[in-house]
Amino acid sequence: MGLAGILLGLGLIVFLSYRGWSVLLLAPVGALIAALLSGQPLLASWTQIFMVSAASFIGQFFPLFLLGALFGKLMEASGSVGAIAEFMTRKLGAERAILAVVLAGALVTYGGVSLFVALFVLAPMAEALFRAADTPRRLMAPAIALGTFTFTMMALPGTPAIQNAIPMPFFGTTPFAAPGLGILASAIMLAFGLWWLGRAEAAARLRGEGFTNETVPAGERLADPGLRERAVITLEFDPVEIGRGHPSSGRPTILLAALPLLLVIVVNLSMSFLVIPRLDFGFLAEDQWGGVSVSAVSGVWSVAMALIVAIVATVAINWRRLPFLRDTLDSGASASVLPIFSVASLVGFGAVVAALPAFGLVRDWVLSIGGGPLVSLAVATNILAALTGSASGGLTIALDALGGTYLARAQELGIDPALLHRVAVMSAGTLDSLPHSGAVVTLLSVCGVTARESYRDIVMVAIVGALLALLVVLLLGSLVGSF
Template sequence: MEGVIGILLSLGLLMFLAYRGVSVIILAPVLAMLAVVLAGEGGQMLGIYTQIFMTKMGSFAIKYFPIFLLGAIFGKLMEDSGSAKVIAKSIINSLGTKHASLAIVLACGLLTYGGVSAFVVAFAVYPLAAALFREAELPKRFIPATIALGAFTFTMTCLPGTSQIHNIIPVSYFGTDMYAAPVIGLSAGLAMMLGGLWWINRRINAYKAEGYGDNHSNEPILVQEQNLPSIWVALMPIIVVVLANFLLQKMVIPAWNTEYLSADKFGNMDVSKVKSIWSMIMALIMAVITVVALNWNKFSDVNGSMTKGAMGSMLPTFNTASEVGYGGTIASLGAFLLVKDAVINISPENPLISEVVAVNVLAGITGSASGGLTIALEALGGTYAQLAEQFSINPEWMHRLASMASGGFDSLPHNGAVITLLTICGLSHKQSYKDIFMVSLVIPVTVTAVTVGILSFLI
């Protein structure tokens, strides 16, 4: 029992200290070792650190670093070429002030689905959103929720083929691909988008008399930039990512002779375990080449942009990898068997429920969608895959629900993306968090719960 208390204490401290701004890269190993000591396994601490924590952390970084690296470079190039701004501006101008919230959501959604990171999306869209809300005399405090709905919800976790890491991580655990459960994903994604838009528009209409407001901080100054790309040039890299990823994953890679992967040299690997990563790496490389080739004369320093993108990939890579190391360490403890049994026994006959609960809780504790997802699947992914086979549940359902669940309780106040978004917009938790909470936590969690309920009748 002391070991379980140690695990819960460790998790509680992880949540509290992460909220206080302590780096997860520091917290993860320290708190993992705290759990080891409290579990009565302190004599093995150094062995657990080097052979379990670091091995798990390293294996995640080795496996997914190319995605983080190329995604960050691609996002930075899209930003510096003006392509991200042109896409957002075109959608916003087309829909106008009458559909301000829809325009912002669609702009964020398209960029996120195409592989641009949520942080880059927020930076690119916020100045345009502020100008649109000011022109329409809508309260500024609803801008963060609108951006969050487009960037942190349905395009991040639901839509089949989305290029975000949350859709790639479950692949290796369930033997699926990035297009897993397309009908479920599209239906849930549409429900999240419409539900979020209903809430935002309802709130805007209720407080429209406030107007945009004065004396806001971090107000953007819109400058008429010269030499921006056309909308079709801006869209082409996004099209390349989406189309290349689909063709590579569904047609090209399956046609290759990959029997060599079964050799010891390659870890006796089945191509299904790496197909999604291979396709995403190649699709992002093609997209990077495309954005540079089409916008060569618009960059002041291509090498500088790529270097900044590469450097920007380090922190998210090692944040998430540290959380994987933490999850692997916790899962190795004897006391974790009690925790594991408790989670599974939430609904022993229905692993869909326990999986969604486990991912949501851990995403909430860590304040990270990818962190909670990786900790849960690192500890329980093999078990859920076996349970899915035992109860004849489609593994694609497990994939999609795990991804969807990661985008729920992660949006608690200590979430790094939430804090960054509010900082970009120059607003506080008090001013805007309630609406972020509704569109990126309450509605996604509700949609996921309803989806689980419907699928449970089909088991």
């Protein structure tokens, strides 16, 4: 009955969240169902396991959700994201519409702009480009997905994406874990995705297929009442807040627009390898400060400091373009709350499941998968990300339940924790793009296309390409280790 309770609780979350129910409600209900069928005390499971685990996740990562949402909103409201998109369009031209969209998406997301903000700003730019080039509209969504969902989220070293931050407290790593493998994986995903989209565009032109008219009226693209609940699990930004504030009518120059993105990368790198390693943080071992090592917090601190510097720079550069600064900041702050509570609720569900006696069967099965801890970690994270439709949710559930076990096994075998970090993040970013994913649903909505039109190409660039890169990382990591 215990294993049946786990499956029933998880099935309830997957089934109803896909239909727009809030995970804030579904996660505790699913956890209580699992606890009930396992004969565990319900109230204690809810308050002492579910809530404690959810609160711990919020305590660790709320600074990154908050700062990321603030930075994204400021970049959008100041016109900086639009300026970058316009620059890419102007330099590459309509004849390279797909490449322009991919590179623009990669630049802003690697620079720290939240994914939803990037989707919202990139979609109109992509629409204008694709219309001018007479490239099929259905390729807009996969082009944006390639630039935002894939290598800049899970492979490029130093990416400030929340998925890249989640393994750091578990493995004591930095955002730049396994940089050589990350760069190689990024190149594979980018090259494969561009090859596939180029092939699809060429085939469409041979058939005489052009841009075509809109299939979904622009005003209805975000009208799905269940979209918000699905999106906040994966996008770290509440869609309701995108319309608040007063976007600037003017735009900064490309140099000023890109400067905050550059600062995110430079400060993150400096904090990770120059500043924090040279300072004495011995006081963290005291109970007053949580009794932790600096390695458990340095990664989060590095990303947080990089985003703070970038926020200050964005405000200073665009002061005259942000006359309603308070409204913009309020909107960004509010946009961070629902996403982190949604992901934290999934974490709470995972903690309750991990505490059940029947979970031992699941753990033994996962750890018995051939190929060692790297392959086992990849399989477990892929499965959980696929089921939840959330890279961050699936990754955190996997690491909360088995992170310590994987780290211990890796240390026994001499495997660098940085390799565990990169494998975990890449595994979370593959099967999270199934049809019930909030990110996929949102992307299709803002692009005005249906799953029938665009999902096959999204699968190729966001899942197949990512799986190929993951296989290469697993093979090289097993043979030569981390680099």
